[in-house]
Amino acid sequence: MIPWRFIDSGPLDGSSNMAVDEALLNRFDPERSRPVFRIYGWEPPALSLGRFQNAREVLDPQRCSMSAMPVVRRVTGGGVIYHADELTYSLVCAPRHAPPAASIKESFRVLTSFLVRFYEKLGLNPCYAIDSFPDGQGVGGRSAFCFAGRESYDILIAGKKIGGNAQRRLKNVIFQHGSIPLVNRAGLGAAFLGKPPDGIGETTTALFDLGVDSALVQLKGLMALAFAETMSANLEEGSLTGEEEATADSLARNKHTLASWVWEGLENRE
Numbered sequence: 001m002i003p004w005r006f007i008d009s010g011p012l013d014g015s016s017n018m019a020v021d022e023a024l025l026n027r028f029d030p031e032r033s034r035p036v037f038r039i040y041g042w043e044p045p046a047l048s049l050g051r052f053q054n055a056r057e058v059l060d061p062q063r064c065s066m067s068a069m070p071v072v073r074r075v076t077g078g079g080v081i082y083h084a085d086e087l088t089y090s091l092v093c094a095p096r097h098a099p100p101a102a103s104i105k106e107s108f109r110v111l112t113s114f115l116v117r118f119y120e121k122l123g124l125n126p127c128y129a130i131d132s133f134p135d136g137q138g139v140g141g142r143s144a145f146c147f148a149g150r151e152s153y154d155i156l157i158a159g160k161k162i163g164g165n166a167q168r169r170l171k172n173v174i175f176q177h178g179s180i181p182l183v184n185r186a187g188l189g190a191a192f193l194g195k196p197p198d199g200i201g202e203t204t205t206a207l208f209d210l211g212v213d214s215a216l217v218q219l220k221g222l223m224a225l226a227f228a229e230t231m232s233a234n235l236e237e238g239s240l241t242g243e244e245e246a247t248a249d250s251l252a253r254n255k256h257t258l259a260s261w262v263w264e265g266l267e268n269r270e
Contacts, residue, residue: 002097006224006235007038014046014072014083015256016248020240021090021177022075022256023248027241028092030172035093037227037235039220045084045185046070047192050077050166055263060194069192073262074177076166081179082189085206086163087219090177098174098231104167108153111176112165115155118180118226119162122212126162129154160205180223181206182216 009020017040024036047064049055051074058080064071091111101107109128119126130152154161165178187201207219214222228235240248260266 001232001234003034004093004097004231004233004235005034005036006237007036007239008220008237009038009040011041011043013044014042014048014070015252017042017088018048018072018074018256019248019252020244021175022251023240023244024090024092025075025168025170025173025175026251027244027247028173030094033092034236035097035233036091037224037233038090039223040088040090041216042083042086042088044070045082046072047189048081048083049073049262050079051075051168052077052265053080055265058194060192061263064192067192071262072256073265074166076168076175076177078164078166080189080193081164082185082192083179084185084188085181085183087180087182087216087223088177089180089223090175092173092175094172095174104169105152107174108165108167111167111174112153112155112178114223114227114230115163115165115178115180117230118223119155119157121222121226122207122210122214124157124210124212126155126157128152129156129161132156132159157205157210160203162205162207180219182219183208 012020020038024038028036047059047069049058049071055071059071098107099110101110116126155163163179163181165176167174167176169175184201184204184206186204190196190200224235227233254268255261258268260268
């Protein structure tokens with residue numbers, strides 16, 4: 001059993017969530033740090049952009065402004081995600097902390113396998129898109145809106161995509177985060193795009209759509225159990241260290257709340 005830190009941050013605003021995720025990544029030492037599994041929520045709801053997206057091309061800035069919709073930018077790639085009524089996770093580890101994978105792409109299967117077990121524990125029947133469409137038809141499509149795309153290791157239930165996951169790698173460090181929608185808000189989120197995809201609410205799903213209405217505390221406990229079982233992890237509940245809190249506070253002030261980062265993708269190098 002590998003000891004992992006387990007942090008339940010509860011609901012935070014978007015910039016704080018992104019700052020904490022990045023602080024955990026920046027403060028992680030692959031030789032000395034214990035791996036981290038974090039779960040959190042979003043209050044108020046927010047849109048998150050993938051690291052390399054052009055915000056003004058992808059979003060409708062006027063609609064976002066008129067609706068006072070918070071927008072943040074992730075340190076991972078991928079498409080826009082609308083975060084509302086969801087359970088979100090992030091993890092930071094060294095490759096040695098995770099089950100082996102043949103390739104970086106295969107590591108998505110390895111590092112999301114706990115989600116498959118989580119859904120199974122809820123009585124659902126999840127599968128990866130690549131397993132549902134072994135001939136390759138129906139997978140590989142990317143979209144500016146995360147939930148509209150369907151890549152190999154996206155998870156499907158009843159033929160519909162549930163949530164999304166993104167990964168970033170530094171030297172000997174793996175960072176990954178992803179969303180588990182409790183209620184299907186994909187259609188609401190897509191309305192903030194410059195070109196909303198058609199029928200997005202019909203191709204995505206959420207736990208409530210699937211008959212799961214368990215209390216959030218029960219879902220958190222079940223997810224932690226699924227993670228521990230799948231990753232052979234001994235979860236030790238705790239909180240951010242003083243250094244992580246200080247780094248997160250600095251990142252929130254000097255990066256994740258700045259329009260230059262959110263809308264232009266430019267980092268403050270001062």
